Amino acid sequence: MVILGAGLTGLSAAFHGRGTVFEKEKEIAGTCRSVRGEGFTFDLGIHVLHSANPYILNLLLRNNTAGLVNRRRSAWIYSRDTLTKYPFQANTFGLPKKIIQECVSGFADALRRPDRIFDNYEDWIYGVFGKGIAKHFYLPYSEKFWTVKTRELTTNWMDARVPRPRLEQVIAGAASIQKEEFGPNALFRYPKSGGIRRIAGILINKNTKILLGKEAQRIDIAAKKVYFVDGTDISYDNLVSTVPLTVLCRMFNRAPKEVIDAACGLRHNSVLCVNLGVRREDISPHHWIYFPEDKFAPFRVSFPANFAKSMAPKGWSSIQAEISYSRMKPLKYRDVVEKVINDLIRARIIKPKDKVRLINTKDIQYAYVIYDHDRLRNLDIIRAYLRKYNIYSAGRYGRWEYLWMDDAILSGKNVLKEIRARK
Template sequence: MIRTDTLIIGGGLAGLSAARALRGRKKVFLAEREARYGGLAATVLKGGFHFDYSGHLLHLRWPETTRLILGALGSNVRRLRRDARVFAHGRWTPFPFQANLAGMPPAVRSECVRGFLAARAGGGAPGDGAEVFEDWSRRVFGAGISRHFMLPYNAKLWQYPLDRLTTEWCAPFVPVPSPAEIIKGAYGRSRPGLGYNAVFHYPQKGGIGALAAALALGTSGTHLGIEVEKVDLRARKARVRHFGEVRFRRLINTAPLDEFAALCADAPAAVRRAAARLRRNTVYVLNLGFREPAPAMHWGYFPGAAFPFYRAGVSGNFSPFLSPAGRSSFYIEIATDGRPLDLVSAERACVKGLLACGMLKDAGRIEERLWLKIPCAYVVYDADRAAALPVLRGWLRERKARSIGRYGGWKYSFMEESVKEGLEAAREIAAGL
């Protein structure tokens, strides 16, 4: 039997950041079930190509975490200015669509502008989150922008009815330009850099997995290939594969919240019922390595029904060190509601889509491929989530357990926030809370 002060479930960015901050202050036992750190922020090497679990770019916004992340990466980092686009009606326009209507055919552009002005006349201000996405989009952006981008794109991404998807997640992720910006963007003068991801950082070498590798260097008590199989929060003990029983004083969970509740033998029935109300989508990422030329862009959004994917990017443009000389790589993201994807026909449709939008010039140039599956990718925001989370959080509080990160916290979040929550949890624990 092992005794530790803090048991951490998961060696993604949240768990690693907590373990790193607790080093030398508390005894830690971190269990990561995969054979590598990083969780979703990991990189797989295949045929000389570094493939991530889709584009994983660092959009840094807070001083402490920026210092920590850039400090961990040292000289192994690049700063890039976003070149993101939207492909709609057979042509490209810069992202975000709503601020770059000039790239659309004249009839689409005037429909979007008219709809936007009508929505604004009706007082379309950003909402409080509880409104459903379909209503929110029509109220804020109007009928045209909703019809040509917001609704088809988000239906493809979320795989959940947009008249039940609530909007708490929208504020940081969906830019709402001013009326003047929308009008200027419709007639050729958009403001560059709108939205949260205008500038980003990315490792020079090793893919995004280089960040987890760098953070892991500053930890102790961390174990790979070890799954937490069962937890008893009341008795403060867990069963960990290969190690047996681990007794802990404090626990930080970073595994998906519904899966964590299922692990907890002492979770009351109300907690299990609440966990069963949480929904998520699944994302399949097709990575392709190909012979250049590569398009100059970083990534594109695809609202159109002719494309099975909602987003596709040129990972080779994040860093030349991701691919062998003269080669580049794509990532292509397809979401499902959890149903398995037929990978053979999906790959065919992806290649057809890449050729149709001009990102790929010749399918014969593809040399390597790798499908990666993200079973729990985007957590669904709906009335069930709103009802279930207070029950789950109340139970965690009562049992003095922390559940953090994108899936432990069950939210639409990003890498820097996982790092931040890891640091905050460690700070509280070090302070004896």
């Protein structure tokens, strides 16, 4: 078995089965990599473990070689020059009274029209949360994050990702800061040191064979052979790919036009991470803050040293600002680092006199897959073609699904079941 990609899914496939992993980068972990520099450690965006899956918990915590520790989430939202607790729909206390009234009354109105079928995410937002919550958070934040209009999105990506409070909880969160937490990651685990990359190490055993710096360039589906950029090649019986589907389909030497067109129809966003060090400890008590307003460049700002003290050197804090963009909504800032720093000052996270150091910027080309209305049709075309040639596409970008880390690990495990079922 040949496996393309040494992210969590590729490593999981090798861990649960037998095969050789080929990774184009010089290190493992994919988008779960952790980057070190100048005494700081940054992940590629926020990654926390909040799985309730017994198998995953046993696998990762059995010996706890990643040094996972428990954390109680502190997530907030900055809008109208005010910090409110996450999620917005259950925590409007602190906002102007008129906005609070719009949000609570809109939510109550939405409850009077239950059990509706929604054609798109925008209708779902209005139908479930009402006009006020839609206007003041969900529409602006969602379009900033996804980089497309909310009506272009379906609703089959959400699952537990969007908390749905009861009316009494919405009212309580409008009257005061409530202690009750919402959402699947209210409690999470994170490595004590080394960043989230430590989880990838658990998926490597003595039988795992990984070749780094091996970028696949072309796949001859008839000869069942993968050709690499360095001029080498390898034959396979079964090929497991965690490569983004849009990239994988361009590697085929004779893919039909409908398959190429389907791959071109798949959309995703990208995320630019601006990683900063600030010469002041405890710059914020929170783990992350959402920014729904378009006047701020980031959609989210996080504080890695609050996940684990080891993420920043003594005397310093660390900040990661995430900016979403895509071919539908390109980056619009001439100097994005300067814009981020000015935004952090504007939001009173850092002070004008603070010593701020740019540690690095990291560009995640494939960040989140976009669940538009053509996605399933395009995936059906691509998957039918792959099945003919014993090619198994897995993981977030191989399945083209919004998978969390535990989902990605299970995807690598489950692909082996697919292979066995075909024999």
